[in-house]
Amino acid sequence: MQAQETLRKVIEHIHPLSEEAANEFFSIWVEHRVKRKEIITSAGEIEKYLYFVTDGVQRIVYQDDQNRESTLVFSYAPSFGGVVDSFFLQKRSAYYFEALTPSVFLRAPFEAVNQCMQKHHCVSEALRLGVMQAFSGLLERMVELQCFTSEEKFRQLLKRSPHILTLVPHKYLANYLGIDPTNFSKLINSVRI
Numbered sequence: 001m002q003a004q005e006t007l008r009k010v011i012e013h014i015h016p017l018s019e020e021a022a023n024e025f026f027s028i029w030v031e032h033r034v035k036r037k038e039i040i041t042s043a044g045e046i047e048k049y050l051y052f053v054t055d056g057v058q059r060i061v062y063q064d065d066q067n068r069e070s071t072l073v074f075s076y077a078p079s080f081g082g083v084v085d086s087f088f089l090q091k092r093s094a095y096y097f098e099a100l101t102p103s104v105f106l107r108a109p110f111e112a113v114n115q116c117m118q119k120h121h122c123v124s125e126a127l128r129l130g131v132m133q134a135f136s137g138l139l140e141r142m143v144e145l146q147c148f149t150s151e152e153k154f155r156q157l158l159k160r161s162p163h164i165l166t167l168v169p170h171k172y173l174a175n176y177l178g179i180d181p182t183n184f185s186k187l188i189n190s191v192r193i
Contacts (some may be wrong), residue, residue: 003054003106006078010052015135016124021120027183028112040082041097048085049107056103057167059176060095071176072136076167081105085133100168107116145178153177153183154187 008026011017017025022035034040041047043063053075060083064137072095086093087110117124144153154177157164162175165188166188174184 001033003052003104006054007052007106007140008080011126014122015122016131017122017126018120021116021122024028024120024137025116025123028108028116029106029110032105032107034103034105035101036099040099041086041093041095043094044092044162045086047083047093047097047110049109050084050113051075051081051097052077052106053081054106055191056099058097058103058131059168059172061096061099063087063161064167069175071172074168074172074176076163078132080134082107084134088131088153097123100172150179150183151191152189153179153193 004026007029008022011025031054031067032049032051034056040051040058041107054077055081057074058081059071059075062070062072081097083095083097083098085091086095090110113127137161144156148156155171157177168176169183170184170188174181179187
């Protein structure tokens with residue numbers, strides 16, 4: 001029940017819901033568990049669920065036709081997860097959603113979320129604002145990737161998420177920052193945190 005309360009607090013912080021909308025919206029979420037290294041959504045699939053992370057760490061990763069990977073996003077409690085563009089647009093995902101650790105979610109199916117959004121403007125508004133906040137964060141990340149040095153990217157990551165070094169294996173953090181793993185190790189040892 002604590003997971004439901006955490007979800008409720010996160011949504012209410014984004015945008016308050018009417019009592020009727022809240023009752024309906026929070027009733028559509030069901031617990032879901034996955035194992036470490038499990039692919040939750042594969043590239044080419046349409047994302048069927050909106051996820052709310054209650055435990056564990058996941059990543060969204062792009063893999064090209066030469067099997068090169070680029071880690072785009074990490075998710076961990078308490079936050080939303082999944083391939084959100086595929087979910088809301090109901091289009092095939094270009095990305096994988098992978099559990100890096102055993103993970104627990106609350107998840108809601110597209111049809112139920114969509115019906116709630118159509119019936120209750122406040123649900124639609126809360127999800128719209130949540131997506132806009134995520135989009136704003138992605139734009140900031142694009143600037144970092146294109147304009148910052150390796151050290152600046154590393155420092156910015158630690159400023160934004162100081163606990164990330166203990167949550168995510170360093171090879172994935174290096175990939176996320178676009179830094180060679182050896183250089184990432186040097187940064188950890190040389191940058192004062």
